[in-house]
Amino acid sequence: MMNTKITSYIKDLSSIENLCRVCLTESKTMYKLDSQIEEQLEENISNIYHVLYRVTCREIISDDRYPSNICPMCLGLLNISYKFKLQFEESHKTLTEYFGEYSTKKQEQESVFLYRA
Numbered sequence: 001m002m003n004t005k006i007t008s009y010i011k012d013l014s015s016i017e018n019l020c021r022v023c024l025t026e027s028k029t030m031y032k033l034d035s036q037i038e039e040q041l042e043e044n045i046s047n048i049y050h051v052l053y054r055v056t057c058r059e060i061i062s063d064d065r066y067p068s069n070i071c072p073m074c075l076g077l078l079n080i081s082y083k084f085k086l087q088f089e090e091s092h093k094t095l096t097e098y099f100g101e102y103s104t105k106k107q108e109q110e111s112v113f114l115y116r117a
Ligand SMILES: [Zn+2]
Pocket: 020, 021, 022, 023, 024, 025, 070, 071, 072, 073, 074, 075
């Protein structure tokens, strides 16, 4: 589905930059990826590019040929995903501090189990 969509847009390369970087659709309202985020929850995470990188772990290179916008729906999902990740990391840190070494060893064992599965 996405391939068909992008193929039709390739005929008009100039329109690709108007698509959402995440879902590759057009929306009346778009936010620039370099826009500052409203609520800064971490140091060095101040714009949408940073948040996208934090959630996807994929380096987002600012390239003129790539869409530099995000639609409201994807921005909402990104915001939820980011907060979910932060919540997990914060709780994990608390648990690790509380249980210390034992938790780390148990975690490694479970990781090995998961990789073998
Ligand atoms: Zn989108």
